[in-house]
Amino acid sequence: MAALPDRPPAAVAAATAVVGALIALVLGLLTFGVQATSHPDHVPLAVAVGADAPPPLRGVADKLAGSDAAEVDWRVTTPAEGRDLLSRQEVYGVLELAPEAATVVLSGAVNPSGTQVAQQVLGGVAQGSGLPVRVVTLDPVSAAGRTAPLAAGALLWIAGLAAAAAFTALARRPNLVGRLVVAAAATVLGVGVVAGLFALWDSALPLGWDVLGYLALVGGSFVLVQLALLRLLGLRAMAVLGPLYLVAPAVAGQVPELLDPAYRTLLWSWTPFRFSADGLRALVAGTSPDAAQVWVFAALAVVGLAVLLLPGQEREPDLADGVVDVGVDQADGLPGAQRQHTA
Template sequence: MAGSTSRRPIALVLALSVAGAVVAAVLGLLTFGAQATARPDAVPLAVSAPAQLRPVAERIAANGGDTVAWRVDTPEGARARLADKDVYGILELAPTSGGLGATVVLSGAVNPQGTQIAQQVLTGAAQAIGGEVRTVTVNPASIAGRTAPLAASALLWVAGLVAAAGFVLLAARAGLRVRPVHRLGLVAGVSVVGVAAVAGLLALWDSALPLGVDVLGFLLLTAVAFAAVQGALLRLLGIRAMAILGPLYLIAPAVAGQVPELLNPVYRALLWSWTPFRFAAEGLRSLVQGTGSAPDVRLGVIVLAALAVAGLAVLSLPSRRPADAPEPVLTATRPR
């Protein structure tokens, strides 16, 4: 009997050691693995030129390899592609008195990772053809402007997660009977207060960042969508839902912060393609940088609205209870 009792702590130690290693491996695969395997692949760039320089543009596009996916277009068409984020940068060719001039055009509304790789490739291509080279940035973004979209999305997720998990734990400990109106009230409360906190931080980081109705409305939609989904999962799974909701937060900076062309195809398909952070961050980036008509804003609104509706629908369902049970109330009995 004594030998059996002494073996139990040893088995527990071994089991927990293995569990810790497994969790670390899974989180490493989901987070740092995305960065460790990053490699440019088919990065969308444009080269534009007037009719007389079209052959030069086509020669450049023919030498892109697997790293770059060139789009040969007119100057106006290439600028439209950049505004819609179909490309991450443009190499504009134009005749000059000295022969040939090249302008690297970048946009502050594009994900900083995409802008960085675009600048490197386009500058190298411009230098290879010789002539005068200059760089122009449309919709320039400050350091805060580049950081704010992903930071705001992650912070709104944290705000909803803390409120929803805290509500589940405290309500269970106090023996509270929770109605749908209380769950919906929590979503509304944390969304409004969370947006106010995030807006205050954005104003503190850079007072020039626009915080108009469009930006604040998008932030509010993001907050409602996140809080509703979190509350729905916690209602369905209980506190066990934290095993899903917690790691999702870690995915945000590792996966959603990069452009898909830099991610390993596995990460691109299994994580980046659906993570809600990318829809929130990229839509907000366009709004903050003054390109609110970009397709990612419309896509973000559609996806976030769908998440909000699904989550709120689950939270609106009445609790299961016997037909003769009294109407639940938010009261807690004091221990005697």
């Protein structure tokens, strides 16, 4: 089989064009396709009326609960129960109906994409009720607070990936000690970069030990997994690790009820970026992350460290593939030189 450089230029041109088109197709499906196919599907919302609410308001709540629209999944509650559901993120917004006003209750701890849909739907229903409308936001956050959770995970991934890939490419004899030093340094410096950006974007964003510790857990788990894959596959692992930066944040930025079922199952269900974003969003809003948002990264760190600790021969750097050391240091040791001497 002829090597690629030995093939006709036209064939090489056609093959590279096809490769470029296939890469564009895959990335288009996995990134822009998320937004292009986004649509509400059983978005959880609540309508709350008090026990002493007049019959017309109770009728509005019952009518909403009985609607068969697939876009929204309504729950009828009391105001106190509705706010409790919102704090646990079982709903993305609550419409409180009272004789004096209709109140749209939102939360800064909820994914902004879910909050946006909730505000649009609840605001429209509130205006249709003919009551004065007001909006209340629990655990409010700034624009930076809404952006920072997803950005932090993506930046920590990039910081670890750049360090791990550079170490794999440049280290002549990568070993366990070197990889652990890279993991520790990339984690500390990555958290420092993210914390500095937080302070630059909004000085009011919390940067306590709970936030910094969570960032360190996320960043450390990311770089350990990256180093593990790079140890197993060499720089070929970049074909997997690189596109994740483009794919996962696009999916993690949405709530599952806005994703096409295929994206929800194949990407959203497992991407660690959604766990990091949700956990950090809870900390920024002054609440605590769920257990799953901590254990996922602890498990990733353990798996990555276990692979690094596995005994076995280290891979040579990919850049040396195909180069054979024949042990000849002097030019006159080459076969051509020998022929010249004997001539």
